[in-house]
Amino acid sequence: MEDRYGDMRVPLISCIFCICVTGGGILLVIYLFVSNLSQPWFLPAALILVGSPWLFWFLTYMYTCIKLCCCSSKLDNRQISQRSSNAATMANARNVSTRNSTSSQNNNYDEKHVKFAEVVEVGESGHSRGSKQDE
Numbered sequence: 001m002e003d004r005y006g007d008m009r010v011p012l013i014s015c016i017f018c019i020c021v022t023g024g025g026i027l028l029v030i031y032l033f034v035s036n037l038s039q040p041w042f043l044p045a046a047l048i049l050v051g052s053p054w055l056f057w058f059l060t061y062m063y064t065c066i067k068l069c070c071c072s073s074k075l076d077n078r079q080i081s082q083r084s085s086n087a088a089t090m091a092n093a094r095n096v097s098t099r100n101s102t103s104s105q106n107n108n109y110d111e112k113h114v115k116f117a118e119v120v121e122v123g124e125s126g127h128s129r130g131s132k133q134d135e
Contacts, residue, residue: 024049
């Protein structure tokens with residue numbers, strides 16, 4: 001998500017949709033209420049402009065469905081590898097918290113202590129990096 005910072009696609013598409021719906025609404029109001037200024041093409045143009053966001057979202061939905069159907073085998077393998085790496089990360093966190101809880105039993109309980117488990121980063125290959133064990 002960090003690489004999307006400053007990406008202008010979403011505001012641009014939103015601005016285009018706002019202009020289309022506003023323009024279509026203006027054409028529709030002129031067609032309905034100001035008959036002496038209206039042209040025969042105002043009604044179809046207004047309906048097309050107002051309906052363009054609906055068409056865009058419908059096509060986006062269809063693209064997503066087709067992409068999931070056609071590329072489901074690739075996604076399944078990636079999800080399995082992410083689950084296994086997440087499970088390994090959770091197991092490491094449990095081991096660290098267990099070690100911390102056994103060592104904290106010997107501490108003085110009159111003072112308040114906050115202990116954090118070490119952070120383990122898992123790369124795309126599934127290997128942990130940045131932990132003390134790798135150094």
